[in-house]
Each structure stands twice: as structure tokens, then as C-alpha cells.
Amino acid sequence: METLLDVLMRYAEEDLVSRYLREQFPQSREAEGQTDRLLQQLREMGPEAAACVKRLAFELDTLPICQKQAFLLSGVSIGLDLGRL
Numbered sequence: 001m002e003t004l005l006d007v008l009m010r011y012a013e014e015d016l017v018s019r020y021l022r023e024q025f026p027q028s029r030e031a032e033g034q035t036d037r038l039l040q041q042l043r044e045m046g047p048e049a050a051a052c053v054k055r056l057a058f059e060l061d062t063l064p065i066c067q068k069q070a071f072l073l074s075g076v077s078i079g080l081d082l083g084r085l
Contacts, residue, residue: 005079
């Protein structure tokens with residue numbers, strides 16, 4: 001018999017995540033392109049600006065990783081709490 005957690009996970013995977021990704025794809029693609037263009041403009045300003053761009057890109061890549069980890073840990077915590085019920 002499926003547990004509530006299994007049902008919720010399957011629902012999130014099959015219905016929610018893919019739907020939200022599809023809805024946000026055009027906006028995400030546009031923001032990605034705009035970011036690339038702006039970063040290139042900054043790189044062209046000289047070596048100091050290029051070094052800042054490199055550091056900025058690293059930090060911007062780090063933010064979503066931290067957010068995803070927080071979501072994952074939150075989901076695990078909820079799952080453990082539901083498992084105790």
C-alpha cells in the first residue's frame with residue numbers, strides 16, 4: 001500500500017514540478033539571455049571588471065544551490081514528520 005508521502009512525492013514530480021517549469025520557461029530563457037549579454041558587456045570593460053564578473057558568476061551559481069538544499073532538507077523534514085504519524 002502506498003504511503004501518503006509516496007503519493008505526495010509522485011504528485012509533485014508528475015504534476016507540479018513539470019508544470020511550473022513549463023510555465024516559467026519563457027521568462028527563465030529571457031533572463032538567462034539577458035544575464036549572458038550583461039556579463040559579456042562587463043567583461044569587455046577590462047580585466048578588473050572581468051575578474052569581478054567571474055566572482056559574481058560564482059556567487060550567483062551558489063545561491064540556487066543553497067536554496068535547493070534548503071528545500072530538500074525541508075522536504076526530508078516534512079517526510080520524517082509524516083512518517084511518525
